[in-house]
Amino acid sequence: NAGVTQTPKFQVLKTGQSMTLQCAQDMNHNSMYWYRQDPGMGLRLIYYSASEGTTDKGEVPNGYNVSRLNKREFSLRLESAAPSQTSVYFCASSPSYEETQYFGPGTRLLVL
């Protein structure tokens, strides 16, 4: 039981490049989330998927898109990376949208 896994662990991009962050969970959870963590700002919700087949914007969705590929997988895409998107990105999942969220190890992204 690996819990929540994320790939890659670290990535360097140039401004304007695109990339997809992958997240998968093996806990049969219905809800999944993407957060970014920046110094002094805590975690901010980018997008979430309350259940398979649905996605909704969070607090800071601009510049990102998501896909809930199936119940296990939830990807985050940066179409045209900007330096302001330099951050640590965390994926999380929960059994349902009212229950405790469990986090992956994070992806550290540097946009030059």
Place this chain on the structure above:
Amino acid sequence: AQSVAQPEDQVNVAEGNPLTVKCTYSVSGNPYLFWYVQYPNRGLQFLLKYITGDNLVKGSYGFEAEFNKSQTSFHLKKPSALVSDSALYFCAVRDIKKGTGGGNKLTFGTGTQLKVEL
């Protein structure tokens, strides 16, 4: 709108002494409250939560938290700190007011760095 405040960026405590990490919240309805811990270069780990019932909640690694509705606080405590408790601690709140919809939107505080020294 819901919010969480962690008034201390850093808390220093000697090993063996009790520790407290403070958290206050603001919601329009009733709160779900959580504490998470983050070790360097790791994801957040769930420590404990308050949903309803007993105001004193016990969690992992000997931590506990006390819900105080009148003071809108949910302080994290441990009777005897260990060096291995040194980490970044986050408080989070979810407003369980009916009808808000929108999934499990947790609002996190900015984090408190706990440093336990010998």
